[in-house]
Amino acid sequence: MNSSLLLGVAIGIAIGCASIFLPYFSDRNQGLNEGCSLLPHRHFWLYSKRVLTPGGIMSAAVEINGGHIVSIVHQNKTPKQTKRAHVIDYGNAVIMPGLVDVHVHLNEPGRVEWEGFVTGTKAAAAGGFTTLIDMPLNSVPTTTSKEAFDMKVDAAKGRLFVDVGFWGGLVPENALNNTAIDELLQAGALGLKSFMCPSGINDFGQTNASHIKEALRILAKYQRPLLVHAEIPQPSEDEKTDMDISERRMYSTYLRTRPPSWEEEAIKILIAVSKDTHFDGSKDGAHIHIVHLSDSSVSLDLIKEAKESGARISVETCPHYLVFSAEEISDGDTRFKCAPPIRDVLNRERLWKALKDGHIDMLSSDHSPSSPALKLLEAGDFxxxxxxxxxxxxxxxxxxxxxxxxxxxxxxLSELWSQRPAKLAGQHKKGTIVTGNDADIVVWDPENEIQIGENYTIYHKHPITPYTGKHLFGSVITTFVRGNMVYENGSHASTACGVPILAV
Ligand SMILES: NC(=O)N[C@H]1NC(=O)NC1=O
Ligand SMILES: [Zn+2]
Ligand SMILES: [Zn+2]
Structure with a gap:
């Protein structure tokens, strides 16, 4: 045999072997970045009797390849394991879209002692969240310029266990400067966020109706939303400046300082502003999203009316307004302090009704921790x-x-936590289990009882939370982000392979 023939035979054998093993190799190795996933496969099937799809909950197998959902097969049996694709049978557990939280303060760079990309996204993964959108405060600097935005994205690289997008900040310093806002949006901000009252952070000032109107003009062009903390301080008759600590410890005192009229007033102005946002003949208009609604009385009625008359307004509320009530908050227990405040039981029950009836569009956490000392737990000064x-x-x-x-x-629940928030953030490949979407999935057991306490690992930077002691149903088994198994039963992937999401 001459040497060229020998070479030909050798190549033939090599190709033959490769084609026998290729599917196996490609499943294990193709696009697989060591450490990103607890599962050494990129091509696999997830099966369970309860897969939540837009068509309902069904017994199905979801095929994932290269980070995407490539097929969904309605079937009553677990698929057969093949050399090509690994199969995980989750039995009766629920397979549903990973949760998307559009309102999280990760506080990095600059206030990593409050929370951070690593701790925040590890907590997210353990809780079944696959995408977070970070607020432009309370990091240092606040995300109100292109430079600050780029710093934020740089700080996030290699530190995310789930995918994270970013809202830019709208403040008096940039609101009337079209170039600055353009640059922030071109840098990748998914939309803007502003406050109509003091934010608690010195370099994040409050905006008025003129600032908001000017920003909406630019946002409408990009078709990205403005998120607003909708409270405007109202003059109050019993405003006292000389309260002693026993009065400052009372929850009723705090509640009185931020009445529903603050929310009402802000929402009235936002509705008025939103009426004419069809700038330059644009037919879609600008989108205003009201964050963390607490008042389920007049404020909610105003929103309902505005929506009925065609305003492009959406609204979120948070778990703490749905779970707790003013009546049960002990004086001095500042773990419950948030703004707007948690109101009475009647208010809470009306929020539930609005949520069920579809008048509240989505849920968000408004996860906004600080270092423990700032909660003044010992003094209990609300x-x-x-x-x-x-x-x-x-x-x-x-x-x-x-x-x-x-x-x-x-x-x-899935619409409120996944589908609608993904849409608000412009993430059309996330939020639902459909073919072609990112394989962002949570597998969980809704019947399993847990207690937030000693035997429950909290991954937040600080464990201080008003949920301590709560008996709940539902435990997360596995979380997948773009096909990477980033969390399973108490363990995280060794490498942080979440990516910063930038608007394009
Ligand atoms: N700055 C900041 O995170 N504020 C948040 N905290 C809160 O309870 N409501 C908010 O808007
Ligand atoms: Zn807020
Ligand atoms: Zn917030």
Missing amino acids: LRAWGGISSLQFGLPVTWSYGQQHGLQLEQ
């Missing part, structure tokens, strides 16, 4: 403590457990 509740990891079991008592179906 007026001076940091306002913000730490809760990111518990969103799913909390809203499922209390939602069940209020007749909320699993399909509705």
